[in-house]
Amino acid sequence: MFDTNELVINMGPQHPSTHGVLRVVLRLDGETVVDAEVVIGYLHRGIEKLSENRNWTQIILLTDRMDYVAAATSNVGYCETVEKLMQLEVPRRARYVRTILCELQRIASHCLWVGTHAMDIGAMTVFLYAFRERELILDLFEEFCGARLTYNSMRIGGLPLDIPPGWDKKVLEFCKIMDGKVDEYETLLTHNRIWLERTRGVGVISGAEAAGLGMCGPALRGSGVPRDVRKDEPYAAYDEMDFDVPVGVNGDTYDRYLVRMEEFRQSLRIIRQATEGLPEGPIVGKVPRLIKPPAGETYHAIESPKGELGYFIVSDGKSTNPYRFRVRPPSFCNLQALPRLARGHLVADVVALIGSIDIVLGEVDR
Amino acid sequence: MIDTFVIPLLQIVIVLNATLVAVTYMVLLERKVIAWAQSRLGPMRVGPYGILQPVADAVKLMIKEDITPVRADRWVFTAAPIISMVPALIVYAVIPFGPRITLFGRSVPLYITDINVGLLYIVSVASVGVYGIILAGYASNSKYPLLASLRASAQLISYEVAVTLTLVSVILLAGSLSMVNIVNAQFNARVWFGFAQPVAFVIFLIGGLAETNRAPFDLPEAEQELTGGFHTEYSGMRFALFFLAEYANMIVVSSVATTLFLGGWLPPFPNTPALHFLYFVPSWAWFLIKSFVFLYVFIWVRATLPRYRYDQLMRLGWKVLIPLAIANLVVTGIVKVLIG
Numbered sequence: 001m002f003d004t005n006e007l008v009i010n011m012g013p014q015h016p017s018t019h020g021v022l023r024v025v026l027r028l029d030g031e032t033v034v035d036a037e038v039v040i041g042y043l044h045r046g047i048e049k050l051s052e053n054r055n056w057t058q059i060i061l062l063t064d065r066m067d068y069v070a071a072a073t074s075n076v077g078y079c080e081t082v083e084k085l086m087q088l089e090v091p092r093r094a095r096y097v098r099t100i101l102c103e104l105q106r107i108a109s110h111c112l113w114v115g116t117h118a119m120d121i122g123a124m125t126v127f128l129y130a131f132r133e134r135e136l137i138l139d140l141f142e143e144f145c146g147a148r149l150t151y152n153s154m155r156i157g158g159l160p161l162d163i164p165p166g167w168d169k170k171v172l173e174f175c176k177i178m179d180g181k182v183d184e185y186e187t188l189l190t191h192n193r194i195w196l197e198r199t200r201g202v203g204v205i206s207g208a209e210a211a212g213l214g215m216c217g218p219a220l221r222g223s224g225v226p227r228d229v230r231k232d233e234p235y236a237a238y239d240e241m242d243f244d245v246p247v248g249v250n251g252d253t254y255d256r257y258l259v260r261m262e263e264f265r266q267s268l269r270i271i272r273q274a275t276e277g278l279p280e281g282p283i284v285g286k287v288p289r290l291i292k293p294p295a296g297e298t299y300h301a302i303e304s305p306k307g308e309l310g311y312f313i314v315s316d317g318k319s320t321n322p323y324r325f326r327v328r329p330p331s332f333c334n335l336q337a338l339p340r341l342a343r344g345h346l347v348a349d350v351v352a353l354i355g356s357i358d359i360v361l362g363e364v365d366r
Numbered sequence: 367m368i369d370t371f372v373i374p375l376l377q378i379v380i381v382l383n384a385t386l387v388a389v390t391y392m393v394l395l396e397r398k399v400i401a402w403a404q405s406r407l408g409p410m411r412v413g414p415y416g417i418l419q420p421v422a423d424a425v426k427l428m429i430k431e432d433i434t435p436v437r438a439d440r441w442v443f444t445a446a447p448i449i450s451m452v453p454a455l456i457v458y459a460v461i462p463f464g465p466r467i468t469l470f471g472r473s474v475p476l477y478i479t480d481i482n483v484g485l486l487y488i489v490s491v492a493s494v495g496v497y498g499i500i501l502a503g504y505a506s507n508s509k510y511p512l513l514a515s516l517r518a519s520a521q522l523i524s525y526e527v528a529v530t531l532t533l534v535s536v537i538l539l540a541g542s543l544s545m546v547n548i549v550n551a552q553f554n555a556r557v558w559f560g561f562a563q564p565v566a567f568v569i570f571l572i573g574g575l576a577e578t579n580r581a582p583f584d585l586p587e588a589e590q591e592l593t594g595g596f597h598t599e600y601s602g603m604r605f606a607l608f609f610l611a612e613y614a615n616m617i618v619v620s621s622v623a624t625t626l627f628l629g630g631w632l633p634p635f636p637n638t639p640a641l642h643f644l645y646f647v648p649s650w651a652w653f654l655i656k657s658f659v660f661l662y663v664f665i666w667v668r669a670t671l672p673r674y675r676y677d678q679l680m681r682l683g684w685k686v687l688i689p690l691a692i693a694n695l696v697v698t699g700i701v702k703v704l705i706g
Contacts, residue, residue, distance in 0.1 A: 009509050031513065031676055122581060122673025128404035194582055194672045347513070348585075348675045 020361030064150035109305035117355035158284030217307020222256030390420035447607035450498025514595035531691035549630035560627035620660035
């Protein structure tokens, strides 16, 4: 009667804080996690295979559906990969606008992250504050391309549309508002004793181990590895921008939190530079009417809000669709670390950790 | 005849109904206050500014299907919400909303009864409510509620120790366990016990939050971790009973805090001639205002703070609050003996 079996618990796929349809099978001893197994695939839509039957422009629309909270970043990554394969020159103005959109998207994605992460730990007010500001960004996107979630906002070789008149002023206005709002989130969380107790020392991982697990983005930088594709292999107009890459020290949930909070500020810095120095000129380069890249393969990575988002594309040079289309999604790679991070912690920490690695299931499953 | 039966019966009916209405409106108040804190509007659709929302909620909960899981322990599953709700209501029997007043030429007390072990009665009856949560988690035969009920039992038992210790230091000051006498003692002392016992007051507030499962101690129902905690498997009116019990307990804790630390129905610095004009406000109004302040603080805290983790909560209880409460009790005792 009094046996001490481990309790196996299914966290998800329907669970309030697994951020979608993630399923984590937890083996518990009391409330301590002995082992965690991540089960994915509930949101698999076969985007990679689908792409092999779509022409090169149609795929942009599919990339929207991967990281749906940062669709513009996925668009940029894909378009740049094809441009690299076709060796297309993108006009400077288009590269600047791409940079602005990417960084706005990073702020929107981080807003969602800080909201849900805080909500998982029980601070519900931050969630609504962050969504309030995310709304402003969605309005900006709506004005730019008409959509609020899945933008389809890029074209191979440039942009579909120039920015609307006065849009850049609105972006700068938003930057001014957002400055104060980031401080507001920090007031509620950064020095809060309960927040510190809940995040400090939870899910500690060393830089070497994190890199070994393939972690990337803020989750890796929280462990002190200054790897940022924007700095290391600049794309869009990042080589002309002046910004810092924040890194953590301890590699715990709190450091990952601090890194992302600082990224808010750095993104605002980039947006200001790019908007104020926005060059005049065309928005689309010399793109052939029929997009048909030469035979060959290429890999190109960008820094999405979640980490290193890479595209590997093979073209056979004959058809108007890719021969092979493969994505390296940052959420998927970061999710691999969850069992390692969760082991030995409590159930309550698992939800904090899921929030701390910032996953989007649309991107994990594709 | 009238004094022994009719008036107490009337009082019970009034208090019971007033409590239930207060509880339902407490839910609305919480939603509204949190909404304001979060720059939203809250319920706005049912009635002007959503004031009829509790009615809609009640109707919805009553006509909802009441599901009992197949593998649940049927009797315990049914009994658990009742065990949770009943103690929360019968505690009101000894809470004094005001002194004895004259109404229609008849001297009527503004409390149902004043027993000489009132405080002990509250503490013991309130502890019974914990069984409701434990049994609910056990009877659901489901994993998340089980974890939640384990958390609940550990949490409530450890915080009850701290809270009860603070109550003892108040009893030392008042020299009585009767709720009415405790208020009268504050009248004689000319000061609320909250000023005389600040440490006990703070510990009582924190412990009160923990005992009513409120944020940041709402671990037994931590929605983000345990998908709803002990009431995961409950629906319809049985769920509503748990819900009402939680809010009824909040009102109980506020009322007890008001009585013990903020002078119950007394105005600030009672029995001070210079402030005599404050008696202009009726006694029950003072009581309600002070209780309302506590309830507002409870909601405010929920809108602001993240949630503690289970082990941190136990650490806070056993390593900080209980030693502090004991130290406070010892100091109170020594001072009391020295002053005489």
